[in-house]
Amino acid sequence: MKVAIVILNWNGRHLLEEYLPSVIAHSAHEAHIYVADNASTDDSVAFITQHFPQVTCIVNKSNGGYAKGYNDSLKGLSEDLLVLMNSDILTTKDWLKPIIQEFINDDQLGAAQPKILDLKRKTHFEYAGAAGGFLDALGYPFCRGRIFDTVEEDRGQYNDTTPIFWASGACLVVRNELFWKAGALDELFxxxxxEIDLCWRIxxxxxxxxxxxxxxxxHLGGATLEQMNPQKTFLNFRNNLILLLKNVSGLKVWIILFLRMCLDGVAALKFLFEGKSDHFFAILKAHFDFYSKLFLVIxxxxxxxxIRYYSKINTIVWTYFIRKIKHYNELF
Structure with missing residues (x-):
């Protein structure tokens, strides 16, 4: 089974210098490694060409973000499996082998992820993906190993191989043919x-x-946008509404969207009272941008x-903030 590791880069020469050597050392025997450059203005491409001749450079004409950047980069690749990897990932020895083997063993496996641990605190899971993601009925994402801002210590509790609802875009492995059959990444996001939208369609x-x-x-995390960057707040709130309207079946989607609008209003006011007015306005902007794209999303x-069922739990908000359940294994 042939594998392509594709690292999307935008002005990330320092990240490539720091983390690309580990990817080459731990993955070169199992995969062909590509760096897809999203029209960087630094010397990323020249740096790769000079220092890593074994890595193939794909140069995109514009910075279309994660979605368009990957769609443009993956079009000409023929490998069976595609690994969409952030440029701030530090790999471990033989990390790819069990993933490839699982795809060989299970021909209905469409996409997967490894455990994603925090490079800044290696004993704990990392926020963006942890040990696999789920959604509640209102569309709030949570993970095995991370619910809202509570991140668990890795004690081996999630060392199993198990179905999840979404795999993290920080290190997402997907069948090449299925990626395109499912419609690739939605560039509207x-x-x-x-990646949640793609996994839903898969x-x-x-x-x-x-x-x-x-x-x-x-995973280092926050290398492109820090966790508390208002632009990240805008994208997360807007894209979650797009995700729900696009994928939730039946008339219930309108009830869910109404409830989410109310809860988003609460979140916006919380930011305002905390003195984070830039995040308050980011949520407002997210909603207005969503409304402007309503007919396109419809x-x-x-x-x-x-699909009929997508949620693991009715409301993770109530469970986390009212019932005070902070860890995934305590949910069920």
């Missing part, structure tokens, strides 16, 4: 939560998503296959 095609707990990588909704 630009960045953030487009499952609508009859395939599963898994976390491979015998594989682990470390058109996408009409052309998107649906």
């Amino acid at each position: 630009f960045a953030h939560q487009e 499952q609508a095609e009859g395939f599963t998503i898994k976390s491979i707990g015998t594989s682990a990588v470390y 058109q996408k909704r009409r052309n998107t296959k649906k």
